[in-house]
Amino acid sequence: MGKQAATNVQAGAEGTGSIRAVESLPHSPKLELVNSPKREKILEGMLEAVGAEGYDSTSVRTVLDRTGLYRQAFYDNFADKDGCYLAALEMGIARFEALVVRGAASEESWRGKLRAGLGALLDELDAEPDFGRGVIVGVHAAGPEALSRRAEAMKRAADFIDLARDDSDESEEPPQIAPEGIVAGIHAIVHSRLSTGATDGFRDLLPEFMYFAVLPYFGADAASAEMQAARA
Amino acid sequence: MDSPSTSNPQRPTGREGLPRAYEVRSERERLLEAMVKTAAAKGYEATTVADVVEFAGVSQEAFDEMFESKEACFLEAYDAVFDVLVAHVTAAFEAAAGEPWPEQIAAGLGALVELLAMEADIARMAMVEVTAAGDDARERYRAMLTRFTPFMEKGRTWSGQGEELPADTARFAIGGATSMIFDEVRAGRGPELKRILPDLVFAVLMPYLGPEAAEDEMRRVTRES
Numbered sequence: 001m002g003k004q005a006a007t008n009v010q011a012g013a014e015g016t017g018s019i020r021a022v023e024s025l026p027h028s029p030k031l032e033l034v035n036s037p038k039r040e041k042i043l044e045g046m047l048e049a050v051g052a053e054g055y056d057s058t059s060v061r062t063v064l065d066r067t068g069l070y071r072q073a074f075y076d077n078f079a080d081k082d083g084c085y086l087a088a089l090e091m092g093i094a095r096f097e098a099l100v101v102r103g104a105a106s107e108e109s110w111r112g113k114l115r116a117g118l119g120a121l122l123d124e125l126d127a128e129p130d131f132g133r134g135v136i137v138g139v140h141a142a143g144p145e146a147l148s149r150r151a152e153a154m155k156r157a158a159d160f161i162d163l164a165r166d167d168s169d170e171s172e173e174p175p176q177i178a179p180e181g182i183v184a185g186i187h188a189i190v191h192s193r194l195s196t197g198a199t200d201g202f203r204d205l206l207p208e209f210m211y212f213a214v215l216p217y218f219g220a221d222a223a224s225a226e227m228q229a230a231r232a
Numbered sequence: 233m234d235s236p237s238t239s240n241p242q243r244p245t246g247r248e249g250l251p252r253a254y255e256v257r258s259e260r261e262r263l264l265e266a267m268v269k270t271a272a273a274k275g276y277e278a279t280t281v282a283d284v285v286e287f288a289g290v291s292q293e294a295f296d297e298m299f300e301s302k303e304a305c306f307l308e309a310y311d312a313v314f315d316v317l318v319a320h321v322t323a324a325f326e327a328a329a330g331e332p333w334p335e336q337i338a339a340g341l342g343a344l345v346e347l348l349a350m351e352a353d354i355a356r357m358a359m360v361e362v363t364a365a366g367d368d369a370r371e372r373y374r375a376m377l378t379r380f381t382p383f384m385e386k387g388r389t390w391s392g393q394g395e396e397l398p399a400d401t402a403r404f405a406i407g408g409a410t411s412m413i414f415d416e417v418r419a420g421r422g423p424e425l426k427r428i429l430p431d432l433v434f435a436v437l438m439p440y441l442g443p444e445a446a447e448d449e450m451r452r453v454t455r456e457s
Contacts, residue, residue, distance in 0.1 A: 195370060
């Protein structure tokens with residue numbers, strides 16, 4: 001169905017496609033802004049179901065039970081469970097990124113932005129652990145397309161981290177791989193907590209995350225100071 | 233186990249590059265090998281018991297007697313594969329016991345990428361497909377990765393920072409490295425995995441030693457490879 005939807009959209013560009021086909025196309029975040037409360041509710045329910053029960057155990061039925069919606073509402077919006085999860089994943093990633101951007105907006109320095117942005121993300125995990133688990137752990141069971149979305153999001157996170165180069169002394173810049181390692185390492189810690197069923201304590205990780213992120217760009221003293229500051 | 237090649241796990245010589253340990257005798261071992269190969273080739277989701285049985289040349293009844301499910305077979309095969317990986321890395325790490333800790337780590341990582349590069353099936357099964365094989369498999373994967381923790385934690389003493397380093401330092405280091413390997417293997421670049429060895433060395437050492445010492449070791453590895 002995913003492929004067919006994409007084909008329809010191609011046709012749509014020539015004036016024959018339907019809006020619904022466009023909506024189900026990955027990579028069309030603007031078109032997905034077409035606001036549908038039911039659709040939103042299903043996406044949310046999908047992530048929470050996957051987070052609470054695991055991807056394999058989640059069915060369209062489970063999602064409907066959680067949302068209190070009828071089958072029709074689901075199939076009006078999505079071809080199947082996989083298609084729905086993919087859209088939900090994109091929504092979840094977009095929400096996380098928006099939280100980080102909003103958190104970072106009020107800060108001037110790279111360190112301030114990272115502390116506030118990452119802090120906002122960790123607060124969200126504490127508030128909605130199932131939602132977070134649905135995104136961060138669930139993605140691994142959802143097939144290659146979903147893994148590509150994950151890889152793209154990790155890349156964007158690494159680019160965000162790497163803005164540190166603008167603030168750091170150019171003579172001490174770390175190798176190109178540094179931001180990727182930071183994102184992957186932080187991700188591994190969060191993933192590990194989520195997959196063992198943790199429901200809180202994510203915010204407590206902020207000091208060590210700041211240590212790991214600051215260390216390669218600014219050195220051990222700055223990283224330790226940052227860790228202490230974030231603990232306070 | 234009396235095959236000459238088993239004494240040197242760094243040089244698998246089996247047919248199609250499988251280590252001797254996987255050139256199997258029993259039906260059980262043939263099924264486990266078939267699971268590794270099939271899951272690597274088709275992906276775990278698409279793999280059926282019928283595929284595994286056919287590849288192994290073993291009857292469905294025999295499979296049913298030995299394994300409760302496809303997943304049970306996968307998990308057992310996974311344990312066997314990871315045992316090989318850990319043994320291989322441990323051997324390289326121990327062999328470099330007289331060297332400074334960063335060089336020991338580089339030796340262990342070197343052995344890991346060497347084996348994974350040579351054994352495309354093992355790499356795909358152990359590092360990628362496992363994350364698609366259900367909650368139990370993912371939990372197993374997570375637990376398996378902690379078997380590398382003792383190698384990492386020597387870095388606390390070596391760096392002189394001990395408990396001042398964050399509690400999750402080993403998880404951060406291992407997570408960074410496995411994520412890079414995951415991306416390469418998933419993109420089909422498993423056979424060229426050695427190319428990212430310097431990056432892996434940096435990612436693993438950096439949280440313990442800071443960027444400068446980690447980059448020094450990264451440069452040394454680059455020169456030697």
